[in-house]
Amino acid sequence: MTCSNNSIDAPFTIxxxxxxxxxxxxxxxxxxxxxxxxxxxxxxxxxxxDDGVTSNQPFLNSLHKWCxxxxxxxxxxxxxxxxxxxxxxxxxxNSVLEAINHNNLCRKxxxxxxxxxxxxxxxxxxxxxxxxxxxxxxxxxxxxSQGDSGVGVxxxxxxxxxxNFVGVFxxxxxVINDSSLLQSLDKTQWRSGLSEAIKVALIKDESLFEQIxxxxxxxxxxxxxxxxxxxxxxxxLHLRHITDGGDPFERLDAxxxxxxxxxxxxxxxxxxxxxxxxxxxxxxxxIDVACSVRLGFLDNSVAMRxxxxxxxxxFPTNHSELTNTEFLTGIEEFRQHLGGQxxxxxxxxxxxxxxxxxxxxxxxxxxxxxxx
Numbered sequence: 001m002t003c004s005n006n007s008i009d010a011p012f013t014i015x016x017x018x019x020x021x022x023x024x025x026x027x028x029x030x031x032x033x034x035x036x037x038x039x040x041x042x043x044x045x046x047x048x049x050d051d052g053v054t055s056n057q058p059f060l061n062s063l064h065k066w067c068x069x070x071x072x073x074x075x076x077x078x079x080x081x082x083x084x085x086x087x088x089x090x091x092x093x094n095s096v097l098e099a100i101n102h103n104n105l106c107r108k109x110x111x112x113x114x115x116x117x118x119x120x121x122x123x124x125x126x127x128x129x130x131x132x133x134x135x136x137x138x139x140x141x142x143x144x145s146q147g148d149s150g151v152g153v154x155x156x157x158x159x160x161x162x163x164n165f166v167g168v169f170x171x172x173x174x175v176i177n178d179s180s181l182l183q184s185l186d187k188t189q190w191r192s193g194l195s196e197a198i199k200v201a202l203i204k205d206e207s208l209f210e211q212i213x214x215x216x217x218x219x220x221x222x223x224x225x226x227x228x229x230x231x232x233x234x235x236x237l238h239l240r241h242i243t244d245g246g247d248p249f250e251r252l253d254a255x256x257x258x259x260x261x262x263x264x265x266x267x268x269x270x271x272x273x274x275x276x277x278x279x280x281x282x283x284x285x286x287i288d289v290a291c292s293v294r295l296g297f298l299d300n301s302v303a304m305r306x307x308x309x310x311x312x313x314x315f316p317t318n319h320s321e322l323t324n325t326e327f328l329t330g331i332e333e334f335r336q337h338l339g340g341q342x343x344x345x346x347x348x349x350x351x352x353x354x355x356x357x358x359x360x361x362x363x364x365x366x367x368x369x370x371x372x
Contacts, residue, residue, distance in 0.1 A: 018243050019174040020151055022232055026139065026178045027066035033112075033137070036174050037070075040135060042110035046074045046099055048123050050115025052082035053141050056184040063114070074103035084273035086118040087157040087164075096126035100134070110135045110173070114181075116142040116189075117149035117277065121167070124155030128170040135173040141181040143193025143227065144278050147234035148200075151175050153248055162333060163265040169249040177235060179228045187314070190222060192278025194313055197234035199259050199285060202306065204241070206351045208233050209309075216312045255338060259345040259353070260284030266330025270321040282315035283322075290367040292346040297354060302347075318371045328361045 001010045021032040028034075037045070047067065054060065067073050078099050086092045096111070105111075111134055113123040120138050127136040140150030156167020182190070194212065201208035211230065212219065218226040241257055242248045255261075264284035268275060289306050292298035310317055321327060335342040345353050 016171060018151075018153075018171055018239060020235060020239055021174060021176045022179075023176060024179045025062070026176050026180075027062040029069065032176055033066070036137060036176075037110070040110060040173060042108060042135065044074055044103060044105050044109040045070070046096075046103060046105055046109070046111045047077040048096060048099075048111060048113045048115070048119075049077045049079050050082035050086070050119040050141055051079050052116060052189075053114055053181065053184075054079065056141075056181065059178075059180055059184075062180075074099065074105070080115070080119060080123070082116055082119050084118050084158075084268070084277075086115075087122045088273065090157065092119065092122040093126045093157060096123050097130055100126070100130045105130070105134060107131045107134055110137065112137045112139065114139040114141055115145075116140070117145040120145055120150055121155055121164070122157055124170065124172065125157055125167060128155050128168045133170060138172045138175045139178060139181070140175070142185060142189050143182060143191070143231055144189070144196060144276075145193075146177045146179075146182070147193040147231040148196040148238055150177065151235050151239045151242070153242060161269055162337075163268060164337070171248075177232070179224065182224065182227060182231075188276050188279065190227075191220070191313055191315065192276050193227075193231055193234070194219060195278045195281040195285065195310070195315055197230050198306070198309065199281060200234055200237045200241075200257065202285075202347060202350055203257070203259055203345070203353050204237050204351060205233070208237070209350055212313075213305075213309055216309065220313055255343070258334075260286075260288045262330050262334035262344065263287045263327075266327055266333065267319060267321055269330075270324055270326060271319070275319065279316050282310045283317055283319055286310060286317040286371060287322075287364065287367055288345070289347060290370060291359065291363055292348075294363050294367060295346060295356070297346050297348045299349070302349060306350075318368075322368045322371070328364060331359055331361075331364075 023032050026033045080092045111127045127134045138150050140146040153169050153171040156164045159165040215226045260281055264280035267280045286307050289303045293300050293303045341357050344356050346356055348354050
């Protein structure tokens with residue numbers, strides 16, 4: 001503490017351990033979920049489930065047996081709408097807040113949320129604001145959320161037509177990646193997490209990029225072992241960035257894990273979220289990789305290799321809305337979301353990122369014409 005006249009500066013830090021558990025059977029007696037709860041010792045537990053999980057009957061059967069065994073839950077699990085609709089308004093947030101109030105949950109209670117990234121965001125926002133914060137255990141149910149957003153510390157909803165306009169930074173008590181949740185995903189949901197895995201590999205781990213290249217046919221063919229290996233490495237890279245990167249709550253100018261995301265977020269908005277986040281990220285990566293070439297940072301052969309991998313996995317690398325006159329406003333909206341100056345990531349090579357603070361619209365227009 002430093003004191004001078006009428007000024008007092010008293011810095012403080014908060015110790016936190018970010019817990020990630022990897023399993024294929026969350027609800028076995030004495031398993032990872034029971035172990036986490038034994039440490040937390042919540043007075044009550046509210047379970048919230050993405051309606052997209054309801055098609056995975058074996059998983060639901062395990063959940064219901066666990067509920068019967070523990071007897072600690074509040075009534076039946078709360079089922080909420082999944083997909084981006086979960087965070088396009090406050091309906092899911094309000095439903096969770098009402099359930100917290102109805103069941104008299106307090107700050108010594110716990111929420112377990114099982115769902116895709118949008119549901120994790122919305123339910124996490126409700127948990128973070130009720131009583132100024134209830135502990136939450138996330139169980140991501142999609143490849144996208146298991147490899148990326150599920151291990152993050154962000155919660156929020158879309159507002160004013162803008163992605164994640166309302167939200168908070170609040171880490172979950174724990175994250176459980178259960179690979180049995182991946183079995184019932186449709187084609188788009190199955191591949192979605194791979195675009196985020198490619199993104200983080202391009203920034204941080206060339207060997208992971210090479211692994212995805214080598215196993216692209218297995219991944220496209222729904223090989224569960226190949227997918228789990230990629231998603232676990234992606235999750236660990238994202239986790240290490242949060243815990244070791246020195247900026248977990250994104251107070252600085254740069255957000256390196258949002259490589260390709262200024263375009264992805266704007267494209268989602270322009271399509272009224274009919275495009276999946278994974279597909280939008282693939283297109284965003286294609287744009288920023290091509291911009292890296294045009295700006296003189298990246299060799300075109302490396303860019304072609306990256307786009308070829310996205311193509312081989314079934315991702316789109318172009319969209320009709322890229323020619324919408326509103327599309328380029330996504331650059332300024334991204335700057336506003338960052339605060340301060342614009343900072344975007346470009347590539348000099350795989351595992352060789354660099355930052356820029358200006359991206360001319362004409363450069364992006366040229367890149368879009370090339371992608372077409």
